[in-house]
Amino acid sequence: MTRSIDRDSQRFKEIVRGKVRQGLKKYITHSEMLGRKGREVVSIPVPSIDIPHFRHGKKGSGGVGQGEGEVGQPIGKGQDEGDGQGQAGDEAGRHVREAELTLEELAQMLGEELHLPRIQPKGDENLRTIRTRYNSISPTGPKSLRHFKRTYKRALRRMIASDEYDPRKPIIIPTREDERFRSWTDESLPEANAAILYIMDVSGSMTDEQKAIVRTEAFWIDTWLQSQYDGLQRRYIVHDAVAHEVDEDTFYRTRESGGTRISSAYVKAQQIIERDFPVAQWNIYIFQFSDGDNWGEDNSNCMKLLQDPLIPSANLFCYGQVESPYGSGDYLKELKKIQGKWDNLILSEIKDRDGIYESIRTFLGKGK
Amino acid sequence: MSISTYRALPPEIQDIQAEMEAHARAYGLDCFETIFEMLNLEELCMFAAYGGFPTRYPHWRFGAEYDELLKTHMYGLQRIYEMVINNDPCYAYLLNTNELSDQKLVIAHVYGHCDFFKNNAWFSHTNRKMLNQMANHATRITRYVERVGYEKVEEFIDACLSLEDLIDPHSVHIRRQPEISPVPHAALLREDDFEYLQQESRLPAKGYLQPFINPPEVLQKEAEDRHKAEEERERKRSFPDEPQRDVLLFLLQHAPLKDWQHDILSIIRDEAYYFAPQGQTKIMNEGWACFWHTTLMTRHGLTDAEVIDYADHHSGTVAMSPQRINPYKIGLELFRDIEERWNTGRFGAEYDHCDDRETKRKWDKQLGLGREKIFEIRKVHNDVTFIDTYLTAEFCEKHKMFSFAYNDDSENYEIASREFVEIKQQLLNSLTNHGRPFIYVVDANHRNRGELYLAHRDQGVELRQDYAQDTLTNLQKLWARPVHIETIIDDQPAVISFDGTHHQTKPK
Numbered sequence: 001m002t003r004s005i006d007r008d009s010q011r012f013k014e015i016v017r018g019k020v021r022q023g024l025k026k027y028i029t030h031s032e033m034l035g036r037k038g039r040e041v042v043s044i045p046v047p048s049i050d051i052p053h054f055r056h057g058k059k060g061s062g063g064v065g066q067g068e069g070e071v072g073q074p075i076g077k078g079q080d081e082g083d084g085q086g087q088a089g090d091e092a093g094r095h096v097r098e099a100e101l102t103l104e105e106l107a108q109m110l111g112e113e114l115h116l117p118r119i120q121p122k123g124d125e126n127l128r129t130i131r132t133r134y135n136s137i138s139p140t141g142p143k144s145l146r147h148f149k150r151t152y153k154r155a156l157r158r159m160i161a162s163d164e165y166d167p168r169k170p171i172i173i174p175t176r177e178d179e180r181f182r183s184w185t186d187e188s189l190p191e192a193n194a195a196i197l198y199i200m201d202v203s204g205s206m207t208d209e210q211k212a213i214v215r216t217e218a219f220w221i222d223t224w225l226q227s228q229y230d231g232l233q234r235r236y237i238v239h240d241a242v243a244h245e246v247d248e249d250t251f252y253r254t255r256e257s258g259g260t261r262i263s264s265a266y267v268k269a270q271q272i273i274e275r276d277f278p279v280a281q282w283n284i285y286i287f288q289f290s291d292g293d294n295w296g297e298d299n300s301n302c303m304k305l306l307q308d309p310l311i312p313s314a315n316l317f318c319y320g321q322v323e324s325p326y327g328s329g330d331y332l333k334e335l336k337k338i339q340g341k342w343d344n345l346i347l348s349e350i351k352d353r354d355g356i357y358e359s360i361r362t363f364l365g366k367g368k
Numbered sequence: 369m370s371i372s373t374y375r376a377l378p379p380e381i382q383d384i385q386a387e388m389e390a391h392a393r394a395y396g397l398d399c400f401e402t403i404f405e406m407l408n409l410e411e412l413c414m415f416a417a418y419g420g421f422p423t424r425y426p427h428w429r430f431g432a433e434y435d436e437l438l439k440t441h442m443y444g445l446q447r448i449y450e451m452v453i454n455n456d457p458c459y460a461y462l463l464n465t466n467e468l469s470d471q472k473l474v475i476a477h478v479y480g481h482c483d484f485f486k487n488n489a490w491f492s493h494t495n496r497k498m499l500n501q502m503a504n505h506a507t508r509i510t511r512y513v514e515r516v517g518y519e520k521v522e523e524f525i526d527a528c529l530s531l532e533d534l535i536d537p538h539s540v541h542i543r544r545q546p547e548i549s550p551v552p553h554a555a556l557l558r559e560d561d562f563e564y565l566q567q568e569s570r571l572p573a574k575g576y577l578q579p580f581i582n583p584p585e586v587l588q589k590e591a592e593d594r595h596k597a598e599e600e601r602e603r604k605r606s607f608p609d610e611p612q613r614d615v616l617l618f619l620l621q622h623a624p625l626k627d628w629q630h631d632i633l634s635i636i637r638d639e640a641y642y643f644a645p646q647g648q649t650k651i652m653n654e655g656w657a658c659f660w661h662t663t664l665m666t667r668h669g670l671t672d673a674e675v676i677d678y679a680d681h682h683s684g685t686v687a688m689s690p691q692r693i694n695p696y697k698i699g700l701e702l703f704r705d706i707e708e709r710w711n712t713g714r715f716g717a718e719y720d721h722c723d724d725r726e727t728k729r730k731w732d733k734q735l736g737l738g739r740e741k742i743f744e745i746r747k748v749h750n751d752v753t754f755i756d757t758y759l760t761a762e763f764c765e766k767h768k769m770f771s772f773a774y775n776d777d778s779e780n781y782e783i784a785s786r787e788f789v790e791i792k793q794q795l796l797n798s799l800t801n802h803g804r805p806f807i808y809v810v811d812a813n814h815r816n817r818g819e820l821y822l823a824h825r826d827q828g829v830e831l832r833q834d835y836a837q838d839t840l841t842n843l844q845k846l847w848a849r850p851v852h853i854e855t856i857i858d859d860q861p862a863v864i865s866f867d868g869t870h871h872q873t874k875p876k
Binding site: 003004005007008009010011012013015020021023024027048049051052053054055056057058059060061062063064065066067068069070071072073074075148149152153156160167170 | 414523697791794
């Protein structure tokens with residue numbers, strides 16, 4: 001027997017895939033599902049479809065909140081729908097609670113969702129590294145690591161045992177001896193180091209939307225590789241006609257205009273590898289994102305640099321082409337010509353936010 | 369066809385239910401019979417997607433909701449602990465993977481909701497047999513699917529859903545016009561009264577004076593003028609007579625709908641009215657349920673082993689956030705605050721006019737009226753009147769409340785004020801009509817061409833224009849003639865229109 005929700009769910013998926021009801025395509029939205037990485041909110045792309053209503057915009061809107069802060073202090077950009085409060089449900093009363101995720105859990109989710117294989121690292125098995133795991137309890141430690149439940153239980157047990165506990169006035173006051181703290185043990189592991197080089201085209205033809213896609217994809221790639229390696233290093237290169245090594249923040253914010261010379265970024269990447277990451281000891285990953293626009297005469301130079309030394313020195317060389325209204329998209333064709341020769345050269349086309357998961361699967365699905 | 373999810377509750381849960389119910393009744397809660405069902409995660413998400421009902425009409429948005437709920441649950445981003453529907457008997461659903469202490473809390477919480485559903489005035493007009501009604505709606509719509517095809521029905525529902533919040537939630541409590549008499553008013557007149565009333569504007573004079581006092585050519589002219597004025601008035605006559613907020617009702621009465629479309633729109637409207645009080649009383653309803661689960665749990669429910677899980681769960685539910693207020697937290701704290709104030713007599717002119725801080729701090733008249741007061745409040749108020757009447761400056765300060773506003777320049781929401789008056793005003797604004805725009809039908813014969821003209825009542829917040837355009841597109845599908853909405857754009861009155869092929873926005 002099929003459930004009615006399966007029919008509705010099936011129908012929804014058909015609409016999202018664009019098979020039926022083309023008219024609704026424009027209302028499909030993404031990244032509504034939010035996870036949290038520490039204090040930062042990360043979005044997990046999940047499609048949903050909006051039904052248009054008469055709604056308030058942001059202009060002139062506001063709401064009421066709670067907490068510390070001075071008048072004038074920003075509290076966030078808000079979601080698309082600017083009616084801070086007032087989303088109040090036109091639905092049955094239900095009780096919802098948000099949870100926080102650790103990066104490790106996020107990576108695990110991603111691995112399961114995409115059926116990613118664990119990576120088999122290369123590297124020197126003789127080098128050993130120490131890994132710290134918070135998996136034990138100690139009677140001493142900093143306040144920030146206090147194990148509330150254990151502490152509380154000990155206090156409760158003590159008070160009951162000493163007949164200080166009054167169930168009619170259940171006040172529990174832990175003393176110093178009751179306190180318990182999370183503690184770590186050290187594990188010795190074979191070292192496997194990895195470096196990621198991100199290369200992004202920031203020329204005029206890459207719009208904010210394209211860069212948002214790159215950012216989301218890079219976040220997930222990072223998360224996954226981090227769960228697979230202990231010592232993960234990252235380097236960021238942006239380029240238009242010339243390339244610069246930048247920090248993470250700049251990488252995601254820079255916007256340049258003008259032409260594109262991809263080879264400049266390859267030269268920069270080569271310099272970084274030589275400087276920081278001896279190929280024999282490092283697992284090197286290179287992710288390049290571009291809309292596929294390059295100066296035609298630069299292409300042959302690029303192919304040369306790629307095949308010696310870049311591709312041979314890397315575990316993976318991944319090229320993600322983000323579809324842009326302005327880019328020609330020709331660069332992908334160039335790469336396809338040499339794709340057959342290298343099994344660690346992986347190409348992927350990312351049409352829109354929906355394409356991110358598939359692209360990650362393409363990049364990381366080989367377990368290298 | 370839905371699969372029966374009925375399975376007997378485990379004896380532990382049955383015992384908890386019996387115990388909680390007895391405690392709830394002892395405190396004076398007055399609930400419909402409440403039926404608990406134990407669901408697995410998939411079932412819970414399915415029921416939640418359907419708004420709590422086991423059977424709903426077919427539509428993709430339920431599937432979308434289900435997908436999202438299931439995913440967020442599996443990824444641990446959110447958890448639904450409990451769900452309860454306003455019906456007689458009330459149905460409530462428990463998740464089978466919850467810990468026993470959570471189940472206890474949920475059961476206690478549910479009894480708070482059930483009491484609220486049954487006793488709060490704003491729910492008094494809701495259909496208490498909605499479970500059956502929803503199934504009935506599903507049957508009717510399924511029949512139309514068989515008759516005119518899935519695509520057509522689905523597309524029409526999409527258009528209706530776009531307008532679903534254009535109802536007047538107060539209308540069920542107001543009788544705007546006297547009951548219509550079963551005998552038409554006109555039938556009380558004699559047949560020839562009409563002619564007399566229409567034609568004889570003057571009293572007849574004596575025979576020989578008649579041509580002088582009522583000269584025929586003047587009478588003739590007067591009659592013609594009257595006729596013309598009548599026609600003119602008829603031509604200009606706009607309907608409705610006054611702006612109508614129940615746009616859906618207006619469409620049901622006047623839009624050129626086929627029978628199946630008419631029925632589907634009436635179903636969407638029925639369901640919108642059924643769900644409206646939940647939106648109008650979110651803070652009170654959740655606050656009331658939290659008030660009772662805390663009372664029942666801390667005084668009766670908890671075993672020592674459960675205290676920590678309970679505290680953890682409870683604090684998770686009432687956590688504060690800068691971006692919005694938590695209805696659970698505000699509602700719970702307000703009920704506690706009111707109980708305390710009415711117990712100690714901290715209300716009324718004497719207390720308000722007292723200027724001495726120390727006297728105020730120690731104020732206790734030992735009235736003990738708190739419990740009685742909150743039961744009265746849960747009966748007669750909705751969120752707007754609740755906040756308007758009982759939110760105090762002390763409360764705002766104690767709970768660190770602030771109002772925030774959108775800053776055009778920085779494209780950020782910023783803390784706007786910590787002044788009580790402004791916080792309260794902003795909170796009332798966001799609660800009124802769920803913080804959604806007020807839309808009225810103003811003229812259904814616009815430009816004398818049968819075009820539909822709506823107006824957005826300006827409250828200082830502009831409409832989202834792209835959404836307004838798309839909503840007009842859907843409205844036009846129902847009205848079949850051009851549709852317009854008057855609103856404010858960049859502080860100027862403007863009209864957004866859709867004629868069936870083109871959108872247009874012009875200053876008014």
